[in-house]
Amino acid sequence: MDSILILTILVVVFALxxxxxxxxxxxxxxxxxxxxxxxxxxxxxxxxAAAMNFVGALTFTGVAKTITKDIVDPFALQNGSLIILAALLSAIAWNLITWYFGIPSSSSHAIIGSIAGASISAAGFAILNYDGFIKILEALLISPFLALTIGFIVMSIFKVVFKNNNLYRSNKGFRYFQVVTAALQAFTHGTNDAQKAMGIITMALIAANLHTTDDIPLWVRIAAATAMGLGTSIGGYKIIKTVGGKIMKIRPVNGVAADLSSAMIIFGATAIHLPVSTTHVISSAIMGVGSAQRVRGVKWGVARKIVITWIITLPISAILAALIYQLLALFS
Structure with a gap:
């Protein structure tokens, strides 16, 4: 079997x-x-979350197209399948490391940094599509600040609107409403995060001359949505513990405010075809909600560790992908 075809199959497997x-x-x-x-x-x-992630993943393709063409030009990529395979191995390794330690790191930062790092390692800095890459970085950087601000505003509005309500009844009502906001949150997660694997597979198909446009094939959409849904069904209870309790003590009203705030940001990014880090957005929204409730109620020490992980993910994943590419190139 042709080596490029073998590499492309490996890319599809690792992307899923x-x-x-x-x-x-x-x-x-x-x-x-x-x-x-x-x-x-x-x-x-x-x-x-598994069901809504699956539905969200099948609904949109704009972010996938951005991943396909805006970091590097897949039509001009030499050794494209090897580059993408190195990027995937790097992103998977970082995701597993941070999951093991219960750190809510960004999968978006990991894969985008890895694609850039592997591409630079293969062809130098000139290979980057700087206009598209900077646009993606801007979305990744700005979205957490927007989520923090909107979380603060939404929680401030809730405090004014419900200040005279019985606390027990309000929390009971918000607890029921959280089922809706959790479903909305998972749906928007699927509309943005699952798109990244779709874009990577399409990049590999183009690099192997098996696909001629940046349109996302239907089988790729179904496969990526299924993989996301199955992965979601496994759950990530270590990270649930960090996000759900270690940043601040969350009551139902806080949960609704955080879910609505982050869903607005994620879906807004999906609508303009930009990838964002759902981890960054949701954690930032919780911090914003906590600040509106009581600044001292936010455990800023935990928040600081999360922010540090956000900052280091992109450069570490880029360096790791560059090293993996050089190792793969030796053997290939």
Missing amino acids: AFDFINGFHDTANAIATSVSTRALTPRRAVLL
Whole structure:
């Protein structure tokens, strides 16, 4: 069998593995608040998130097209399949490391940094599509600040609107509503995060001359959505514990405010075809909500560790992907 075809098959397998891992790594982001407030049991929350992630993944393709063509030009990529395979191995390794330690790291940062690092290692800095790459970086950097701000605003509005309500009744009502917001959160997660694996597979197909446009084939969409849904069904309980309880003490009203805020940001990014880190957005929304509730109520030490992980993910994954590419190139 032709070596390029073998590499392309490996890319598809590892891209689906990345999507599967992304599912259980990032499941916590979508359902952490609803589990921590006991609006949903962990099992029901995970099943709900799996179903809504699957639906969301099948609904849109704009982010996948951005991944396909805006980091590097797949039509000009030499050794494209090897580059993409190195990027996937790097992103998967980083996702598993951070999952093992219960750190809500960004799968988006990991894969985007890995694609850039492997491409630079293969062809130098000139290979990057700087206009598209900078646009993606801007979305990744700006979205957490927007989520923090909107989380603060939404929670401030809730405090004014419900200040005279009975606390028990309000929390009971918000706990029921959290089922809806958790489903919405998981749906928006699928519309953005699952798109990344679709874009990577399409990049590999183009690099191997098996596909001629940046349109996402139907089988790729179904395969990536299925992998994301199955991964989500496994769950990520270590990260649920961090996101759902270690940043701040979350009540149902806080969970609803955080879910609505982050869902708005993620879906807004999907609508303009930009990838964002769902981890960054959801964690930032929780911080914003906590700040509106009580600044001292946010455990800023934990938040600082999360932010540090956000900062180091992209450069570490880029360096790791560059090294993996050089190792693969030796053997290929």
